[in-house]
Amino acid sequence: EALGPQEYTALKMEVVQWGAEAAPEVDAKTQGKKVFFIAATLRPETMYGQTNCYVGPNIEYGLFTINDKDVYLCTERAARNMAFQGTTQERGKVECLAKIKGNKLIGTKINAPFAHHGQVYILPMESVLPGKGTGVVTSVPSDSPDDYANLMELRKKAEYYKIDPQWAALEIIPVINTPKYGDVTAETLVKQLKIQSPKDAVKLAEAKEIAYKEGFYNGKMLVGSFKGMDVQEAKNKVRDEMIAAGLAFPYAE
Numbered sequence: 001e002a003l004g005p006q007e008y009t010a011l012k013m014e015v016v017q018w019g020a021e022a023a024p025e026v027d028a029k030t031q032g033k034k035v036f037f038i039a040a041t042l043r044p045e046t047m048y049g050q051t052n053c054y055v056g057p058n059i060e061y062g063l064f065t066i067n068d069k070d071v072y073l074c075t076e077r078a079a080r081n082m083a084f085q086g087t088t089q090e091r092g093k094v095e096c097l098a099k100i101k102g103n104k105l106i107g108t109k110i111n112a113p114f115a116h117h118g119q120v121y122i123l124p125m126e127s128v129l130p131g132k133g134t135g136v137v138t139s140v141p142s143d144s145p146d147d148y149a150n151l152m153e154l155r156k157k158a159e160y161y162k163i164d165p166q167w168a169a170l171e172i173i174p175v176i177n178t179p180k181y182g183d184v185t186a187e188t189l190v191k192q193l194k195i196q197s198p199k200d201a202v203k204l205a206e207a208k209e210i211a212y213k214e215g216f217y218n219g220k221m222l223v224g225s226f227k228g229m230d231v232q233e234a235k236n237k238v239r240d241e242m243i244a245a246g247l248a249f250p251y252a253e
C-alpha cells in the first residue's frame with residue numbers, strides 16, 4: 001500500500017449498449033445522457049491493450065450526475081471523492097440517478113479509449129475491492145497478471161460465470177516489451193509461475209510485483225503515439241494525451 005495519496009488515471013468508458021439485466025433498471029433513467037463506466041488505473045500507458053472491463057459482482061454501484069450531459073458509473077465512495085476534486089459541475093454535490101449491483105452490469109458493451117479493440121464488455125472479477133479506486137477495473141491481460149488470470153478463468157468456465165463466451169474472446173494485444181518477459185509480460189509470468197486461477201493470491205502478488213517493476217523500469221512501448229519510447233517516459237505522455245482528448249481525468253485518494 002502506498003503511503004501518500006494514490007494518483008490514478010480515471011478512464012471514461014462510454015456505454016454503447018446496456019446488458020440485458022441492466023437495461024430495464026437504468027435505460028429510462030439515463031435517456032438523453034451519456035453514461036460512462038469510470039475505471040481507475042495506475043498504468044495509463046497500457047490502455048491500448050484493453051480486452052474487457054471488470055466489476056465486482058457483489059459490489060453496489062451508482063449512476064451519478066456529473067453535469068447536464070454526463071453520468072458516471074462507479075462506487076458512491078468514489079463519486080463523493082470526485083465531487084471534491086473538480087470533477088462535478090457543483091463542488092461537493094453528487095446526485096445518484098440509480099443504484100445497481102455489479103452482476104447486473106455484466107455483458108454491457110462500452111467504448112475502450114485508445115484500445116486496439118475499440119469496444120469491450122463488462123465481466124465479473126471477484127477480487128475487485130469496493131474501497132479502492134472507482135470499483136471499476138479495466139482489463140489489460142498482456143500486462144496485468146490479475147487481469148490475465150481472471151480472463152483465463154472466465155474463458156474456461158463461461159457457463160459457470162453465466163457469460164457469453166464472446167464477451168471474453170477478444171484477442172490479447174502486445175503493448176510493452178520487457179527484455180526478460182517479452183511482449184506479453186503478464187501472460188509469460190502467469191505461465192512461468194504456474195498460476196492456475198485468480199485464487200492463487202500469493203503467486204499473483206509476486207507476478208504483479210515483478211510485472212509492475214519490469215514494465216516500469218525496463219519496458220518499451222510497442223504501440224501508440226510513443227512507440228519505441230521507454231515506459232518510464234511514455235507513461236505520463238499517454239496519460240496527458242488521454243486527458244487532453246477528454247477521455248480521462250485525474251483521480252486521487
Ligand code: A2H
Nearest residue numbers: 040041042043046128129132133135137138139140143144
Ligand atoms: B491497474 P493499487 Cl496493466 N480492486 O490498471 C482491485 N484492483 C483495482 C481496483 C479495485 N477496486 N481499482 C484498480 N485496481 C487495479 C491496469 C494495470 C494495473 C496493469 C498492470 C497492473 C495494474 C489494467 N488493469 O495494477 O492497489 C488497477 O489495475 C497493479 C498494481 O491502488 C490499478 O492499475 O496500487 C491498480 O489495481 C491499482 O492498485
